[in-house]
Amino acid sequence: MTESGLGLIxxxxxxxxxxxxxxxxxxxxxWLLPPLLITLLLDLLAFFFAFEWMRDGIHGFVASHGNATWLSSAMSMFAAIAVVLLLGWSFTWVFLTLASPFQDFISAAVERERMGGATQEPSGWMGFAKGTARSAIQSLVLLMISIPMLLVGFLPVVGPLLVFVWSAFALGFSFASIPAGRVAGRxxxxxxxxxRNCGAVFGLxxxxxxxxxxxxxxxxxxxxxVVAGTLVHLKAGENGAIRRIQPPVEG
Structure with a gap:
């Protein structure tokens, strides 16, 4: 008999x-203050350097073509908006990539809250390092797939829909697999x-x-x-949709 996974709702x-x-x-x-501050600082630095670079290019382009100053101001404003939107899109990925050590403690606290104290702790420094490395690789792979997917978004009508569907699955997968990183899940x-739980992953x-x-x-x-992703993972285990992810046994 095939066990059903969690649904969209x-x-x-x-x-x-x-x-x-x-x-x-x-x-x-x-536990989330350090990663949030780190990610916010990186985004602010990225905005400053990216906007300065784009503004210099715009000023040079406008000056070389003898166009009016108002055009330079308008293009600079649109450049700033574009940078903000891009950083807003990348904020989640940067947060997930850089903050996995902090997320581990959060997911453990959520498990204790939901399961009355019974929880799996990180499997030592080696297990912690493996889990963090796997989470970083996972985020990097998903990000590298997401970048070309942005080009698909320029297709009329269907493009934005496809980008949203992919982004929803990738983000839901990343947050729901946070506890797997904590226990070095493969x-x-x-x-x-x-x-098995694609509905819940997509809904989140x-x-x-x-x-x-x-x-x-x-x-x-x-x-x-972060807490919601941990809940999805725990509910899936309680529902019998997955077996609890255990660290791989070393041969």
Missing amino acids: QGIKSVPEACGILSRRPKILF LRDRLKFAR GALIALVAMIPMASLLFMPVF
């Missing part, structure tokens, strides 16, 4: 449930989890993708999404 419902957990245990948020196991990811379009909202909701 369960993935969406994990977000308000995560808000409830954070309201009961606000100390979880302290990428193969994470993909099996995502396939769709909300994340919508919020990621608003830079400040993305910053504020990262803690909620």
Whole structure:
């Protein structure tokens, strides 16, 4: 008999449930201050250098063609908007890539809250390093696939829809596999989890993708999404949709 995975509604419902957990245990948020500040600082630096580079190019282009100053100002404004939108899209990926060590402690705290103290701790320094490396590789692979997918977005009508569907799945998969990184779960196991629970993964990811379009909202909701991803993972285990991911046995 084939076990069914979690559905779309369960993935969406994990977000308000995560808000409830954070309201009961606000100390979880302290683990997220370092990665949020690091990511915000990197985004600010990227905005400064990218905008300065684009503005210099715009001024040079306008001056060489003898165009009016107003055109330079207008193009600079559009360049700033474009950089902000790009950074808003990349904020989540940077956060996931750089902050996995902090996310591990958050997911462990969520497990203790939901399971009454029973939780899997990181499997030593070697297991922790393996899990972090796998999570970083996972984020990098998904990001490299997402970049060319942005070009698909220029296709009329169907392009933006395809980009949204891919972004929703990739983001949902990344957040729902956070506990797997903490216990050094293999990428193969994470993909099996995502396939069996694709509805919940997509439901969670769709909300994340919508919020990621608003830079400040993305910053504020990262803690909620980390907790929500952990909840999806735990619910899948409780539902019998997956077996609890264990560290691979060394031969």
